[in-house]
Amino acid sequence: GRVVTVEPVPHLARLLAATTPANVEVVNAAATDHDGGTAALWLPPGDRGNRGVSSLVRRDIHSRSIPVPCVRIDSLGLRGITLIKIDVDGSELNALRGAEEALAGDRPALFIELEARIGPLEPVLDLLAHHGYRGWVLPGRDWLPLSDFDLSGHQSLTAHVAEHGLLRRSLNPFRLRYVNSVLFLHGSRHPGGAQAAAPLRGRRG
Template identity: 35%
Template sequence: MKGEKTLGALVRLIRQLAVLRRYRARREVADPLAVRVPWWRDRLRKRAHREWPGGYVLQTDGLYFYVPERLDLMGAYKLLKPFKTEPCIRRFCRPGDTVVDVGANIGEWTLQMADAVGPGGRVIAIEPIPHLAAALQKSTWANNLRQVSIAAVALSESEGQGEFSVERANTGGSRLGRYCAEACDTITVRVETLDGLIARSKIGRVDFIKVDVEGFELEVLRGARATLARHRPPMYLEVGAEDLAKRARLAALLRDELDYRMLGIVLPGGICEATWDDYLGERAPFEAGGIRNVLLVPPPRESVAT
């Protein structure tokens, strides 16, 4: 543990964090518009940032989730907020499926995907930041999730090496390229295409893909053309960080070339219907500057006449 703290102190910290998560979960059910936490929340948050040594959080779904010592916004969220399931995972990740998590971070989606596809399925998790990939690996070991493979690479439309900017306060905002020099650490990472990764892994099917790469979604999907054309997986895609010109190129690839339909924006309580034209025109619900998660599906197979 950090400093001279004892095991007993760590036990108390973990217990108090669990109490806070349970309290918040109950408050959200009772009154989701006015979640109140006791005065000790901020004190406990500061203590977690000061003393958290790296370790496992037991989620309400029964899985152990490793939160690294280097506590940023993503890690603090796991310690302080109640566990929430992502409904899209249960709808699109079925037992035996092969699914891909691009931008896995410490595994919020990866672990739920692995639980959904089961031992007979497969999860390919893509995370180029070394300490996050290592944390995710620990979570898979602690839960005996042998169906998870972790690729510590970045994805783009070509292969090689590249600079990757790691945001210190929020690793979820990290991205390929050199950005925010004062608030970021720059590392060199291996860059691959999803098509190349799938081919080298000898994967025979891809049933679902989630992509969250902070504005580099177009480059990732250009490097996944063959995979998308062959397997036609539904996709959960973060959009909104790109400019209008990049939006047009993304729509040209997914809508015009690959015939993906946009169902809408995924929200905590449902899906807000939206179209490609809304996205291209930055019309509501795609207001300028807003980050959105959209659900994209290929057209249904034509019914076979009998």
């Protein structure tokens, strides 16, 4: 399938463009709710964007910003989108507002990192509910409806795990998970269904 990656950090976008397969297109921009102009991408001290905590939303870990271009997902001319993955550290609502045509038309699966410690979850959940989406989480071996899982409470209780880094979390003998990834599927779809397992791709049209 075709993969389109929206990456705001300039040197990471260049690296992706130089090393990914031919079916991957890299757009050097931040996914927002408008096209054109620039936004301030905030970075921690001494970080060039490699740590994965850069954000359009300034937090106490950030000290400086760089200007990055803005783009809506809907303006990329994609058709037949099956999956959108979003990891934008607090800018989820604006990224989704810029993809509302895709949500209404293609109804792709959405895999979104949501962090209650960065911002309120309700605006994102309300927008997706408006478009007919239901959330699912995987705190253990089985998928659970997000409506039956207290994501904010869970993150508050396991926030210390998030500070350990991916490797230490993977090697944790107690396998305590910090859940911050939510799968959203449209309508009555559920994890494990044929449509839910479709590959990530988009066609220009």
